[in-house]
Amino acid sequence: xxxxxxxxxxxxxxxxxxxxxxxxxxxxxxxxxxxxxxxxxxxxxxxxxxxxxxxxxxxxxxxxxxxxxxxxxxxxxxxxxxxxxxxxxxxxxxxxxxxxxxxxxxxxxxxxxxxxxxxxxxxxxxxxxxxxxxxxxxxxxxxxxxxxxxxxxxxxxxxxxxxxxxx
Numbered sequence: 629x630x631x632x633x634x635x636x637x638x639x640x641x642x643x644x645x646x647x648x649x650x651x652x653x654x655x656x657x658x659x660x661x662x663x664x665x666x667x668x669x670x671x672x673x674x675x676x677x678x679x680x681x682x683x684x685x686x687x688x689x690x691x692x693x694x695x696x697x698x699x700x701x702x703x704x705x706x707x708x709x710x711x712x713x714x715x716x717x718x719x720x721x722x723x724x725x726x727x728x729x730x731x732x733x734x735x736x737x738x739x740x741x742x743x744x745x746x747x748x749x750x751x752x753x754x755x756x757x758x759x760x761x762x763x764x765x766x767x768x769x770x771x772x773x774x775x776x777x778x779x780x781x782x783x784x785x786x787x788x789x790x791x792x793x794x795x
Contacts, residue, residue, distance in 0.1 A: 629642075630642045630643075630644050632778050633684070633688070635790055636674075636781075636785075636789065643673075643750075643752050643753075646664070646668060648713070649664040650665045667708070671752075687788065688712065693736070695737075696710065710742040712743070712745075713745055715747050720744060723742075761774050
């Protein structure tokens with residue numbers, strides 16, 4: 629998800645981490661037990677004068693499969709659930725609006741099962757999880773699972789992609 633969003637105009641920083649659970653300062657190994665309640669998540673810092681929250685949400689819904697319950701492709705478990713966090717009522721309404729638009733456009737044949745949850749806290753992942761796509765582009769998992777998602781966002785939203793990423 630990190631690489632799918634960092635390529636967007638107006639996005640300055642994307643941090644991989646964990647959110648949505650009860651355990652304070654979880655580690656990757658802890659969330660893999662499915663006892664923390666956390667999901668893998670990203671925190672996005674962006675310029676709303678360049679890209680809107682709804683445009684970010686559209687990229688989010690195109691960068692993963694929001695119809696898979698508690699999984700993303702080969703990764704299975706509640707820590708891989710599709711989840712969108714909101715900070716206020718306006719953001720919650722935006723999530724619902726974009727989900728409807730994605731559904732209406734027929735991007736997915738199955739219903740979207742994305743969980744919507746009020747944001748409370750985000751814990752950055754360990755350093756080796758940051759910029760994983762860029763640092764591990766040679767790995768089969770990155771080439772076969774991550775890269776198609778990144779390219780899908782580029783294909784569907786070319787007007788939002790930073791010029792350097794279109795080369």
